[in-house]
Amino acid sequence: MDALQNTIVQLATPLSLALIILGTSLGIFVGAIPGLTGAMLIALTLPLTFTLDPQLAMTLLVSMYVGSISGGLITGTLLRMPGTPASVMTTLDGYPMTQQGQPGRALGLGIYASLVGGLISCLFLVTLSAPIASWSTQLGPFEYFSLVLMALVLIATIDGASLPRSLLSGTLGILAAMPGISAATGEVRLTFGVTSLNAGFKLLPVLIGLFAINQVLRDIANIDQSVPRVSVTRKGLWLTFADWKNQWVNLLRSSLIGTFIGILPGIGANIGSIAAYSAARNSSKTPEKFGSGSAEGIIASEAANNATVGGALIPLVAMGIPGSVIDAILLGALVLHGLQPGPRLFSEHPELVHTIMGTYFLANLVMFVVMMASVGFLAKLVRFPRPYLLPLILTFCIAGAFALSNRMFDVWVMLAFGLLGLVLERNRIPLAPFVIGFVLGPIAEENLSAGLMSSQGNWLPIIARPISLLFVVISALLLVVPLVRQFRKKRDSQSETLKDHAPEEVNRSSPSETGREHGEQNAHSFWSRFGLPVWHTIAVLAIVGMLVFQYSGFFTNQHQQTQYPQRPIQAVVPFSAGGGTDLFARIIQKSITEDQLLKQPVVIINQPGGSSTIGSRYVKQARADGYKILCNHEGIITSKYSGKVNFGPEAFEPIAQTGEINLVVAVQKNAPYKNLAALLHAAEEHPGEIQFGTNFGALAHFAAKKIEQAAGGEYFNYVQAGDGQKRYTMLIGGHIDATIFSLAEFLSYQGDGQIRALAVLSEERQSVLPDVATAREQQIDAVVGNSFYWWAPKGTPPERIELLADVLEQTMQSDAVRNSLQALSIAPVFYRGEKLNEHISQSEQKFSELVSGSTVQLPDFPFYIIMATLLLLSMIVGQRIFFSQIPPANSSPSSKPRIWLAVCCFVLLCCYVLVLEQSWLNYWLATALMIAVTGGTMAKWKPRYLPVLIELALLTGLGTEIVFTSVFSVVLP
Structure with a gap:
């Protein structure tokens, strides 16, 4: 109470x-x-x-x-x-x-x-x-x-x-x-x-x-x-009895x-x-x-x-x-x-x-x-x-x-x-x-x-x-x-x-263009008399203020603008916001921002999909200038050996390793297995009957295969169970028999008392789970951990790699960061240089010996959908x-659409996207031009539209760039 x-x-x-x-x-x-x-x-x-x-x-x-x-x-x-x-x-x-x-x-x-x-x-x-x-x-x-x-x-x-x-x-x-x-x-x-x-x-x-x-x-x-005249009354707005x-x-x-x-x-x-x-x-x-x-x-x-x-x-x-x-x-x-x-x-x-x-x-x-x-x-x-x-x-x-x-x-x-x-x-x-x-x-x-x-x-x-x-x-x-x-x-x-x-159906009875023009003239006349001068004054002042903000240099140190980084650095997290890797990256981001370790902010970009392959490919293909880096775990290695991608760590420049977390084999609280050895024994006696929830090709899948390898056979029936949250739901619902969590995930789920640990896949017992034996203590040689790495595209200048590594090293020395990571059961380690490369090589050797896949033949869903579509x-x-x-319905001769105008504006829109993609103009300038030109084309370049249209174009272009980049630190195209 x-x-x-x-x-x-x-x-x-x-x-x-x-x-x-x-x-x-x-x-x-x-x-x-x-x-x-x-x-x-x-x-x-x-x-x-x-x-x-x-x-x-x-x-x-x-x-x-x-x-x-x-x-x-x-x-x-x-x-x-x-x-x-x-x-x-x-x-x-x-x-x-x-x-x-x-x-x-x-x-x-x-x-x-x-x-x-x-x-x-x-x-x-x-x-x-x-x-x-x-x-x-x-x-x-x-x-x-x-x-x-x-x-x-x-x-x-x-x-x-x-x-x-x-x-x-x-x-x-x-x-x-x-x-x-x-x-x-x-x-x-x-x-x-x-x-x-x-x-x-x-x-x-x-x-x-x-x-x-x-x-x-x-x-x-x-x-x-013409647009139907709208009359909003309180009588029509409020629901009646x-x-x-x-x-x-x-x-x-x-x-x-x-x-x-x-x-x-x-x-x-x-x-x-x-x-x-x-x-x-x-x-x-x-x-x-x-x-x-x-x-x-x-x-x-x-x-x-x-x-x-x-x-x-x-x-x-x-x-x-x-x-x-x-x-x-x-x-x-x-x-x-x-x-x-x-x-x-x-x-x-x-x-x-x-x-x-x-x-x-x-x-x-x-x-x-x-x-x-x-x-x-x-x-x-x-x-x-x-x-x-x-x-x-x-x-x-x-x-x-x-x-x-x-x-x-x-x-x-x-x-x-x-x-x-x-x-x-x-x-x-x-x-x-x-x-x-x-x-x-x-x-x-x-x-x-x-x-x-x-x-x-x-x-x-x-x-x-x-x-x-x-x-x-x-x-x-x-x-x-x-x-x-x-x-x-x-x-x-x-x-x-x-x-x-x-919407063409409702337009068949639309008034003529003459009526529309008359209505618009009345509207413009009213606006010109009472509101347009005020709008022009406010718009011009706002445009001047935003231009001063953009180019005066009052808010930036001009000497710093000649050094790397000159713009925000994008840290790509190949998982959804709120996930374990995302949280880890945001802790690092928070420290860099608060301690001002870089002249520009680090921006987290979430690109989930394909067990981290979508985000890693995005960074791999990025320009090697140090402005796009990747925060990923061992998934960058397991994705290669699962066949999801044809590249691995060799396609990147390693920056640093900034943490390690152990894995835990978990079952329902009432499961008949006292430990991992008992689970393996039951799987050996009844091959294919133990439902092991995993995400195919992900680290947990390879860890389970490592357990099987240590036992000398293939005993589990692997079930695609998605990320940790889904696996937990399926586990406590009795839809799978066992799964693997990170230590942080297990500790967060353990609180409701519906799951328990069979083993920790680490070298030594964990202090937070003192009663849970390691796999090695149970005579199963399966040591699999999850390390958090930072990567840059291949060819990134070494001096920028070193600068980023220095920043990460300083971050890992922060007491606030170490405490935050320990709260997530992540060991705050730091490796760079030769020691980092050695650690990556050992992980690659361990995972290259394992092969992942499903033993159940699934229907060819695309084939059946294509056949249904053709039928x-x-x-x-x-x-x-x-x-x-x-x-x-749109065949009415009284309201023939101006198809050429739509085609023209669509071509202008494609040109605008191409300009942004090739970075030929600044975002605000390209956006202002697009709004002015497309709007002018729609208005047939009538003079009464142009002043307001130009002001709207400049306000939108400058405003969106300032809000996105200065307030939210979002990198625009």
């Missing part, structure tokens, strides 16, 4: 309330901008919280989390450009409602649903965190696969009037997710020799391209058409679905909104209205995606298991502030747990107030002159796609998928099933593969396990009910329900040949 009272007092302080308001507002703003995400905002803000109290830091970060998920509905509803992946389903009904002249109602429905979903999930977070989180671990790979299958059914039901087109779109999305390194086997597939494709297509660039770039090109082509009466079941059901989905680790808000939308559509009395402005669709999507936030926080605070990417970053924030996530957090730091819960509750209230207060202004975005608005959107899209992994490849992917989205919609192929397939396909494949590995290739558990069978039955019902409903409809009703979600495509082509088709 004392902890609860202290938390209430803490959250009631002006500073805490200010942080909640600031964090929620920033989250809403960032979430509303296509290309920027909450995960990006929180990762960038994390270093700024190092000086804050842990409670204040979590207050700010959790508030940003809530705001970013909620903010995504704004641009999705008003502009058909979802700010976040979780808002894709909202776009399907929010934008049509806006085009019908009801943007206020569309936003109001979404805001209310967000609040209700957040509060309902908060109730579960406060009352049932521990038991619900524990129950969620009972779901194994087959249950996860069946759950995802249930969500995939939405592909067949989302556009029931055109089932083949929906299925084709969904299979295309699954196929687009196939290139790269398979999460199930570690094999490289469908890359066609393009090394950049090893990382696959990331969700954010695909989503921005399909919706934002596609919509911008459509708006440019239809720029002569009839709304509550009609929607309370939908609100409650969608919130519960979102909470449940959020609890499941690794699922996230995307699937939550998809599942709730599907359930709402299939239980609706008017399913034909979905996709054309249905209030039920907006409420279902927004209630669910906000409820997933509270649901995802449940396993985070109860068990230390992140339910989403953002939760993994929050987990890392706790560790960086010296706190150990997991069950002990409740007993050792109850005030922090209560702070997270209280902040989540208050942030939802603040989100509601901020969004309702600003909804009148936000709705006017649809009336903002498009020559001003569209270039700004393009700027943020490109910056967001690049900042995801600091790769221009992602920007080109975004542009390519923008064209693909345009082509699909021109052929009446919906985009929502594409996104659903892209998001859910890899999750379904990974879990099905893990299930087949654990069952030795047996498919029967999909229907033999009760929970899995339940999900399969629900999937069948969700599929059959709408198909039966559709079958009963008359043939002539199909022509009414066959709709293209593209569906042939069906659609056959329909077009043998059956009459309805003319495309």
Whole structure:
């Protein structure tokens, strides 16, 4: 009770309330901008919280989390450009409602649903965190696969009037997710020799391209058409009693679905909104209205995606298991502030747990107030002159796609998928099933593969396990009910329900260009009389101030600018934010920044994927100038010998080794094995029956193979179980029998008493586990540790290598760093030069003797998806040949699109990306030119647009560069 009272007092302080308001507002703003995400905002803000109290830091970060998920509905509803992946389903009904002249109602429905979903999930977070989180671990790979299958059914039901087109779109999305390194086997597939494709297509660039770039090109082509006049009144904004009466079941059901989905680790808000939308559509009395402005669709999507936030926080605070990417970053924030996530957090730091819960509750209230207060202004975005608005959107899209992994490849992917989205919609192929397939396909494949590995290739558990069978039955019902409903409809009703979600439909009755010009002249006249002089004054002063900031040299030492480093150094971590290696790198980064050991900051860049191969390849191919370095562990060696890449340490310049951590073999607390020797004995007697969870090709896999080698055989059945968090979940759920953790991971998970150690793979016993014998003490010669290394691209000047090594050596001498590393059970060692090279050679020799792989033959998933895609495509082509088709909705002669203008602006955009890629101009100057030229082209170079357009161009170019580089230390293209 004392902890609860202290938390209430803490959250009631002006500073805490200010942080909640600031964090929620920033989250809403960032979430509303296509290309920027909450995960990006929180990762960038994390270093700024190092000086804050842990409670204040979590207050700010959790508030940003809530705001970013909620903010995504704004641009999705008003502009058909979802700010976040979780808002894709909202776009399907929010934008049509806006085009019908009801943007206020569309936003109001979404805001209310967000609040209700957040509060309902908060109730579960406060009352049932521990038991619900524990129950969620009972779901194994087959249950996860069946759950995802249930969500995939939405592909067949989302556009029931055109089932083949929906299925084709969904299979295309699954196929687009196939290139790269398979999460199930570690094999490289469908890359066609393009090394950049090893990382696959990331969700954010695909989503921005399909919706934002596609919509911008459509708006440019239809720029002569008038924008519907928007009138936002409080009467349309606030929900009426009839709304509550009609929607309370939908609100409650969608919130519960979102909470449940959020609890499941690794699922996230995307699937939550998809599942709730599907359930709402299939239980609706008017399913034909979905996709054309249905209030039920907006409420279902927004209630669910906000409820997933509270649901995802449940396993985070109860068990230390992140339910989403953002939760993994929050987990890392706790560790960086010296706190150990997991069950002990409740007993050792109850005030922090209560702070997270209280902040989540208050942030939802603040989100509601901020969004309702600003909804009148936000709705006017649809009336903002498009020559001003569209270039700004393009700027943020490109910056967001690049900042995801600091790769221009992602920007080109975004542009390519923008064209693909345009082509699909021109052929009446919906985009929502594409996104659903892209998001859910890899999750379904990974879990099905893990299930087949654990069952030795047996498919029967999909229907033999009760929970899995339940999900399969629900999937069948969700599929059959709408198909039966559709079958009963008359043939002539199909022509009414066959709709293209593209905006051309609502433009067929648009007023003439003369009316549009008259309206714009009135607007400009009003602005010129009352607001334009003030705008010009403020804009010019701001531009002059930013130019002075950029070039005066007042904030920098000009002598230092002639020495290395002249700009921030990117430290690439090839794992997700919040992981062990990421935390290690951030501890080092924090020390370098606080002690000012370098003239420029070190920026952490997370590039996860392929068991660290994506990030390591990125640094390998970087310019050898010392501005891109790699922080990786033994994975840089194991990736080579697992066959995932054809290079290893020899492709880099080693800088230093700055830490070592031991590995622990763990089982469930009730497992019948007293030690590692007993586990091996059981495996020898029953080969292939011991399910050993691992991540194929990763260090833990090689460590398990080392144990087998020491025992003189191959006895384990290896199951792809992903990273440490997933392996822990599968272990305590009984889905695997044993696994390997780092010592830090084991200590964090051990607190709930559900696992225990069989052996430590070290030379000597560990003081934190004095009762656990080493493998050697059990007559098993398996000593495998994990070392943290720093690397630079081959050919980096030796003097820069030495400087970086000197900085790291000074960092490792810091008491604060040593204490932080010891709290993570990482031994703070330091090697450089010959001793470092000797240590690397010994590791290579040890791992080169081992061979990794799976013994279970998995289906050739890409082959079957390609065949399904070709079959569906042939069906659609056959329909077009043998059956009459309805003319495309955009064939109205009164509103002919200006295709040439869209093509011209797209070419200008590609030129801008090329200029950034080749570094021909500074970022701010290239951006300003792009905004001015594309905006001027859209405005037909009319004089009244140009002054404001030039000012906007300079403000955006200079402003984004200063904020990204000076505030967040982000390296722009």
